[in-house]
Amino acid sequence: MAKITIPAANIEFDCTNDTIMRAATRIGLGFPYECNVGECGNCRFELIEGEVSYLRANPPGVTERDVQRKRYLGCQALPQGDCTIKVSLRDHYKSKFLPKKTTGELIEAFDVTHDIREFRFRLSENAKFIAGQYGLITAPRVEGARAYSMCNTGEDGAEWHFQIRRVPNGAATTSLFDNLKVGDKVGLDGAYGMAYLREDAPRDILCLAGGSGLSPMVAISRAAAKSPALKDRNIHFIYGGRTPRDVCGEQFLKELEGYGTRIHYIGAISMPDDPSSAGWTGKVGFVHDIAEQVFGEKLGGMEVYFAGPPLMSQAVMKTLIKSKVPAAQMHFDQFY
Ligand SMILES: Cc1cc2nc3c(=O)[nH]c(=O)nc-3n(C[C@H](O)[C@H](O)[C@H](O)COP(=O)(O)OP(=O)(O)OC[C@H]3O[C@@H](n4cnc5c(N)ncnc54)[C@H](O)[C@@H]3O)c2cc1C
Structure with a gap:
């Protein structure tokens, strides 16, 4: 010691x-x-x-x-x-719920898209978290833990659910996608992270996600949808993918009370000329551009949460600064 x-x-x-x-x-x-x-x-x-x-x-x-x-x-x-x-x-x-090391048993896994899968773990000991936070997963036979954001809400902390994007030849994702079976165990540690839902912020919410950033934005939306403090607030969710098969997230929002009235979803693609994008009728562009087009000056009055690949986060940050969103209203943990 x-x-x-x-x-x-x-x-x-x-x-x-x-x-x-x-x-x-x-x-x-x-x-x-x-x-x-x-x-x-x-x-x-x-x-x-x-x-x-x-x-x-x-x-x-x-x-x-x-x-x-x-x-x-x-x-x-x-x-x-x-x-x-x-x-x-x-x-x-400072953490509201002190991070701890536990073990997670895989109880369910299912595909969200062609390269994103949801993994659900039951913890050996409950570990609560605030929606938007992440945990460290030590996958079998992988050196070092990786950070993954939970997509569920963590009131009791009995289960942690993660939406994980497969990285070609990635050590942890290959282990999780190709080898982990129901009943197998992983090391868990957490919760960590500062990009969690602020229930005391009386503003409309904007969640921006691309690729691997889906999970924490789903968690934020789920928690915000049931928060009494935020019941009069709108929740806007923009998800960007390259082509239509990447676009996801709406299926989780549709399950929430208020979908279509105060909860809104926009899917966008950035490669409209790809042959697989033929027939796409939704938005075209990067999430930061779509956010600017749709909300313009209103961005400054929103609580903005975002997650995704580093280039996306940097572009979102630039747009938000340009749109005069105060730093205290921007919430993200940089992914690596
Ligand atoms: C805060 C945070 C939250 C994240 N949330 C999500 C999420 O919700 N969904 C999602 O799909 N991805 C998420 N990621 C990305 C994820 O952590 C991995 O980087 C990604 O899955 C690739 O891992 P890999 O092992 O398959 O790829 P690899 O290319 O093998 O590994 C790359 C990643 O592992 C780290 N790494 C490599 N070696 C070591 C080591 N010895 N010890 C510790 N770290 C090492 C690198 O820093 C890099 O982050 C998040 C990342 C961060 C930082």
């Missing part, structure tokens, strides 16, 4: 078989982070004293400068004894 000290905050905590950021988050500290897989670098801290190794060898988020300045990634740093560190804790990163 290692003791981690943060002198500026007058805090000391134990870290056993865990990374420094995750151990801090498990006891309710607001340790900064985002992706949890060593990519984004948001969880950087300075090592004042002690030694750490990395869970994932050479995490991509580490820069030359980090090495020179003895800065490490909290989500991957394993203490090799007692450590003293410097990091600015912020309330924004």
Whole structure:
């Protein structure tokens, strides 16, 4: 067991078989982070004293400068004894439900599209979450955990459901899609993430998703649809795919009370000239452009949640900034 000290905050905590950021988050500290897989670098801290190794060898988020300045990634740093560190804790990163490690048994899996499948796990111990958050899945025979957002709502935390897009030759997705059978178990850890539904925000909701970003936007819509605090708010969902066979999500919204009156869906494709797009009568364009076309100046008055591939998130962010959406009304966890 290692003791981690943060002198500026007058805090000391134990870290056993865990990374420094995750151990801090498990006891309710607001340790900064985002992706949890060593990519984004948001969880950087300075090592004042002690030694750490990395869970994932050479995490991509580490820069030359980090090495020179003895800065490490909290989500991957394993203490090799007692450590003293410097990091600015912020309330924004505190978890409502403290993340924990559990095991998930696959109870059901079904295809959503040609490359997205929903996997439903029953947890060995309930772990609650807020809609929009993600968990870490350790798939059988895969090195390292991957982040996946839940698509269900987590009031009791008995089951976690994930809508996962298959990545060609991806280690975790190949294991999950090709090898995992009902009754098999995976390691789960969570919940993590800050892109969760804000029930105290009295604004119409806009969910923007593309590709792998479906899951958290479905969760946000489901939770918002049944939230008494948001009962007078509209929920708009825009999903973008390349061609019609990618477009999905409406089937989940249709199950919600208020679909067609206060819950609205738009599907869009970005490759109208592809032969498989023949006959498409819906919108054409990228989700950020569609959002701008449809909502224009109204965007500034909306609570906007978005998820998807990095290029999509960057384009959405640019559009929202241009449309003067305040930063506090934008919610996303960058996918990698
Ligand atoms: C916050 C967040 C939420 C996400 N939510 C979803 C979702 O809801 N649905 C969805 O389909 N995808 C989601 N993703 C993407 C997902 O985590 C994977 O990146 C994707 O499924 C590809 O994984 P793979 O192993 O198949 O591909 P690979 O190409 O084998 O792996 C790529 C990913 O794994 C990470 N990685 C590689 N090696 C290691 C290691 N040793 N330890 C830890 N990480 C490693 C990389 O950083 C990269 O993220 C999310 C990602 C993030 C960061």
